[in-house]
Amino acid sequence: MPADLKGRSFVSVRDFSAEELWHVLKTAVALKRRDASSLAQQVGGGSAPLAGKTLAMLFQKPSLRTRVSFEAGMTQLGGHAIYLAPSDVKLGERETTEDVAQVLSRYVDAIAVRAFPGLKSYEEDMADPVIESFRKYSKVPVVNMESALWHPCQGMADAMTIREKLGKVQGARVTLTWAYHPKALPMAVPNSFAAIVSQLGADLTIAHPPEFPLEKRFLDALPRRPRIVHSKDQGLEGAQVVYAKSWGSPAFYGRWEEEKKVRDGYKSWICDRVPDGATFLHCLPVRRNVEVADAVLDRSAIYDEAENRLHVQKAILSELV
Amino acid sequence: MPADLKGRSFVSVRDFSAEELWHVLKTAVALKRRDASSLAQQVGGGSAPLAGKTLAMLFQKPSLRTRVSFEAGMTQLGGHAIYLAPSDVKLGERETTEDVAQVLSRYVDAIAVRAFPGLKSYEEDMADPVIESFRKYSKVPVVNMESALWHPCQGMADAMTIREKLGKVQGARVTLTWAYHPKALPMAVPNSFAAIVSQLGADLTIAHPPEFPLEKRFLDALPRRPRIVHSKDQGLEGAQVVYAKSWGSPAFYGRWEEEKKVRDGYKSWICDRVPDGATFLHCLPVRRNVEVADAVLDRSAIYDEAENRLHVQKAILSELV
Amino acid sequence: MPADLKGRSFVSVRDFSAEELWHVLKTAVALKRRDASSLAQQVGGGSAPLAGKTLAMLFQKPSLRTRVSFEAGMTQLGGHAIYLAPSDVKLGERETTEDVAQVLSRYVDAIAVRAFPGLKSYEEDMADPVIESFRKYSKVPVVNMESALWHPCQGMADAMTIREKLGKVQGARVTLTWAYHPKALPMAVPNSFAAIVSQLGADLTIAHPPEFPLEKRFLDALPRRPRIVHSKDQGLEGAQVVYAKSWGSPAFYGRWEEEKKVRDGYKSWICDRVPDGATFLHCLPVRRNVEVADAVLDRSAIYDEAENRLHVQKAILSELV
Numbered sequence: 001m002p003a004d005l006k007g008r009s010f011v012s013v014r015d016f017s018a019e020e021l022w023h024v025l026k027t028a029v030a031l032k033r034r035d036a037s038s039l040a041q042q043v044g045g046g047s048a049p050l051a052g053k054t055l056a057m058l059f060q061k062p063s064l065r066t067r068v069s070f071e072a073g074m075t076q077l078g079g080h081a082i083y084l085a086p087s088d089v090k091l092g093e094r095e096t097t098e099d100v101a102q103v104l105s106r107y108v109d110a111i112a113v114r115a116f117p118g119l120k121s122y123e124e125d126m127a128d129p130v131i132e133s134f135r136k137y138s139k140v141p142v143v144n145m146e147s148a149l150w151h152p153c154q155g156m157a158d159a160m161t162i163r164e165k166l167g168k169v170q171g172a173r174v175t176l177t178w179a180y181h182p183k184a185l186p187m188a189v190p191n192s193f194a195a196i197v198s199q200l201g202a203d204l205t206i207a208h209p210p211e212f213p214l215e216k217r218f219l220d221a222l223p224r225r226p227r228i229v230h231s232k233d234q235g236l237e238g239a240q241v242v243y244a245k246s247w248g249s250p251a252f253y254g255r256w257e258e259e260k261k262v263r264d265g266y267k268s269w270i271c272d273r274v275p276d277g278a279t280f281l282h283c284l285p286v287r288r289n290v291e292v293a294d295a296v297l298d299r300s301a302i303y304d305e306a307e308n309r310l311h312v313q314k315a316i317l318s319e320l321v
Numbered sequence: 322m323p324a325d326l327k328g329r330s331f332v333s334v335r336d337f338s339a340e341e342l343w344h345v346l347k348t349a350v351a352l353k354r355r356d357a358s359s360l361a362q363q364v365g366g367g368s369a370p371l372a373g374k375t376l377a378m379l380f381q382k383p384s385l386r387t388r389v390s391f392e393a394g395m396t397q398l399g400g401h402a403i404y405l406a407p408s409d410v411k412l413g414e415r416e417t418t419e420d421v422a423q424v425l426s427r428y429v430d431a432i433a434v435r436a437f438p439g440l441k442s443y444e445e446d447m448a449d450p451v452i453e454s455f456r457k458y459s460k461v462p463v464v465n466m467e468s469a470l471w472h473p474c475q476g477m478a479d480a481m482t483i484r485e486k487l488g489k490v491q492g493a494r495v496t497l498t499w500a501y502h503p504k505a506l507p508m509a510v511p512n513s514f515a516a517i518v519s520q521l522g523a524d525l526t527i528a529h530p531p532e533f534p535l536e537k538r539f540l541d542a543l544p545r546r547p548r549i550v551h552s553k554d555q556g557l558e559g560a561q562v563v564y565a566k567s568w569g570s571p572a573f574y575g576r577w578e579e580e581k582k583v584r585d586g587y588k589s590w591i592c593d594r595v596p597d598g599a600t601f602l603h604c605l606p607v608r609r610n611v612e613v614a615d616a617v618l619d620r621s622a623i624y625d626e627a628e629n630r631l632h633v634q635k636a637i638l639s640e641l642v
Numbered sequence: 643m644p645a646d647l648k649g650r651s652f653v654s655v656r657d658f659s660a661e662e663l664w665h666v667l668k669t670a671v672a673l674k675r676r677d678a679s680s681l682a683q684q685v686g687g688g689s690a691p692l693a694g695k696t697l698a699m700l701f702q703k704p705s706l707r708t709r710v711s712f713e714a715g716m717t718q719l720g721g722h723a724i725y726l727a728p729s730d731v732k733l734g735e736r737e738t739t740e741d742v743a744q745v746l747s748r749y750v751d752a753i754a755v756r757a758f759p760g761l762k763s764y765e766e767d768m769a770d771p772v773i774e775s776f777r778k779y780s781k782v783p784v785v786n787m788e789s790a791l792w793h794p795c796q797g798m799a800d801a802m803t804i805r806e807k808l809g810k811v812q813g814a815r816v817t818l819t820w821a822y823h824p825k826a827l828p829m830a831v832p833n834s835f836a837a838i839v840s841q842l843g844a845d846l847t848i849a850h851p852p853e854f855p856l857e858k859r860f861l862d863a864l865p866r867r868p869r870i871v872h873s874k875d876q877g878l879e880g881a882q883v884v885y886a887k888s889w890g891s892p893a894f895y896g897r898w899e900e901e902k903k904v905r906d907g908y909k910s911w912i913c914d915r916v917p918d919g920a921t922f923l924h925c926l927p928v929r930r931n932v933e934v935a936d937a938v939l940d941r942s943a944i945y946d947e948a949e950n951r952l953h954v955q956k957a958i959l960s961e962l963v
Binding site: 038039040041042043044048062063064065067068069071074075076078080083085273284285288303305307310 | 368373403
Binding site for chain 3: 386
């Protein structure tokens with residue numbers, strides 16, 4: 001049995017050991033298997049695990065998937081989620097994050113935060129200031145719904161989907177490939193994907209144009225060193241799982257107009273094919289036929305992956321709260 | 322017994338047969354009769370029909386009545402409704418309606434949509450593109466909270482109110498009269514009202530200025546042909562039920578500045594009197610003393626009609642979900 | 643036993659007798675003592691006091707503390723709160739407050755309203771028009787979440803905190819001191835604090851610059867006449883409880899640019915010390931080191947006070963609804 005997770009926060013997949021991650025994933029699989037009638041019986045009958053419990057969800061930007069999956073998840077566990085929109089909180093403007101975290105800790109049983117990077121200073125974003133401030137001042141568990149650096153619930157859903165499709169993560173040949181997108185996007189999703197598949201023993205390849213590396217500090221910390229290639233074709237070769245995602249160039253961080261000129265030279269990095277039989281993943285939303293071709297998306301596991309967000313988050317909430 | 326409605330969508334009153342409509346209305350009457358303590362007992366005691374179930378509500382425009390009646394209704398049935406504001410979703414901008422519908426179907430047990438007409442192209446609005454796209458891609462029941470063309474929950478509440486006041490709908494002398502309003506409004510409410518009272522056997526008169534007909538295709542499809550008149554007084558004569566509502570002119574669709582000149586010539590179409598003893602209905606909100614005179618509203622059934630939104634929607638949700 | 647509070651509204655602490663206020667405060671203390679597992683059991687097990695009940699919360703401005711404490715409170719009582727944001731309702735614009743109140747009364751079991759003063763006309767704000775209109779037209783209990791004039795739930799939380807810290811309110815030496823803030827703020831908090839501590843028998847001092855009196859009509863109505871001083875130091879002397887709060891000057895009401903010149907002359911009214919052992923209170927949010935010094939806040943009861951909002955509101959809701 002892994003250590004009891006009650007009361008702990010989940011800011012990055014690196015907060016949990018591989019054993020603890022597997023424990024949560026197994027809980028998620030069990031929750032997914034429950035049919036609707038047994039769920040209704042549990043919620044209606046008073047034995048739901050989070051009956052009477054409340055989650056505060058703070059968003060710095062609106063969200064569809066994350067918001068609905070967390071809110072529906074709390075309901076299915078017998079509890080309730082409070083949606084705080086960007087305009088409701090204005091973190092750091094109306095009052096300090098410390099005061100917000102301290103006060104919310106007196107009202108709710110857990111705090112979930114979506115805090116985007118400022119995309120101005122690389123140093124500042126690498127410190128993940130908002131979520132780390134909540135972790136510091138909150139008296140109740142903090143769950144990361146995507147921060148400047150990490151999107152651990154997405155990573156968990158990705159790992160769960162790989163295990164469903166391949167029967168295992170250990171030893172799976174997994175490729176994370178940079179994809180073209182007209183705008184510079186944060187690195188939370190690729191950081192978390194690389195971290196979790198490495199922690200769970202996959203054989204990871206990362207393919208990206210030379211100007212678009214992931215943070216060296218995080219790559220160096222991975223338990224298994226990934227293979228890095230600068231060619232889309234080389235990256236895809238032999239992959240059993242392909243994960244396409246766009247992100248911004250650290251070399252041009254904050255100088256996004258310059259970065260755009262470089263980026264626009266890589267439109268050919270649209271993900272328009274995967275090896276036969278490979279499982280294709282993407283966190284959504286996706287620009288169809290710009291970032292990924294319809295032909296790839298239409299034979300992909302993207303909706304299963306999105307659904308698994310619900311199950312892993314319910315598992316996380318029921319373990320931590 | 323009518324056919325089982327479980328799993329079906331409710332986009333227009335025309336989706337259900339008269340027998341199915343009556344079945345839902347009877348469920349609504351039964352739900353209205355339940356007293357608060359038996360309701361609390363059911364929700365608290367675990368036998369509520371929608372325990373553990375979630376409804377996603379997507380709004381393209383904010384709403385008071387619809388939002389509160391759906392959200393309170395889900396709670397009273399033991400479930401939960403997630404409110405997605407216009408700024409939360411931005412249908413078709415951030416991702417395709419197909420992706421939104423597919424993903425939501427994995428999280429929730431039903432999807433309710435409020436999707437207004439663009440009011441630019443008559444042809445496009447007549448295709449009701451947003452709600453029909455949800456109907457096509459959703460794997461769970463879709464409930465129309467007002468679309469470009471239909472507002473079936475309002476129609477159901479209207480029918481329930483007529484039955485309460487007159488004891489029947491069949492054979493009732495019902496007048497739908499166009500009313501003056503400074504702005505061009507959608508036709509979803511009059512379309513739905515005409516359809517349901519005709520389906521349930523009322524004797525319908527529609528009164529409107531010549532430039533403001535309802536869509537011929539829908540009128541031709543009514544099971545009982547309505548009487549059309551172009552005089553307010555003639556329309557009201559002998560009516561047992563008067564429904565006043567404003568809508569835009571199809572002849573000037575998209576050219577609303579021109580339409581306004583025509584419209585402003587019909588300010589005398591304020592509804593300022595009804596036959597003695599007639600039941601007055603309006604879907605609210607109403608411009609008092611512009612669209613309808615206070616004297617009419619103050620002796621009307623508008624608040625009962627608004628309340629019945631709650632009961633019919635609970636009936637619909639408990640039958641479909 | 644005090645009179646049954648079921649069905650009554652709570653717009654001002656003056657709506658309740660001292661005996662009734664104590665009854666609610668005792669309920670709050672009992673609710674605070676309940677541990678999480680007994681709460682979960684009650685909500686899950688079907689014996690929660692507000693199972694199946696709904697509260698509509700209308701906000702004219704966004705709020706964090708009030709919104710989360712009311713919404714979490716309803717959940718913990720087994721019910722549900724519907725959050726209506728400023729943009730959802732637009733009171734008085736889209737339809738009359740009468741129509742909103744009448745319709746909501748058909749859907750929900752209580753209505754909570756946050757309605758700020760216009761800050762233009764002193765006369766108009768002193769009539770507290772929005773909340774009084776809801777009180778007039780609602781058929782269900784109305785709870786004031788802060789209006790132009792009153793913030794009774796804050797007052798209740800303040801009284802509960804004083805009793806926790808001093809063991810009593812009766813006879814306590816309590817000082818309400820004006821504090822500097824760059825903007826003119828409403829008087830709802832100081833009005834309510836003065837009213838409740840006076841009703842419960844405290845020995846109240848109010849300290850403020852000469853141009854910043856509270857409304858004479860309310861002071862004259864207090865059951866125990868407060869001592870008024872125009873010196874910060876004199877105000878603090880001997881106080882067991884210090885409540886710092888900023889508010890606007892009635893003499894310059896609506897002429898806020900002129901008022902600002904006067905106000906900016908009183909920057910020395912930052913609350914930067916309290917008598918040894920005194921309990922410091924503030925309703926939050928607070929401008930740290932402008933309105934109140936960190937040194938005072940860091941040894942204060944502000945987070946306990948914020949937490950008590952939850953308990954008093956749950957007590958109010960469970961007594962009235």
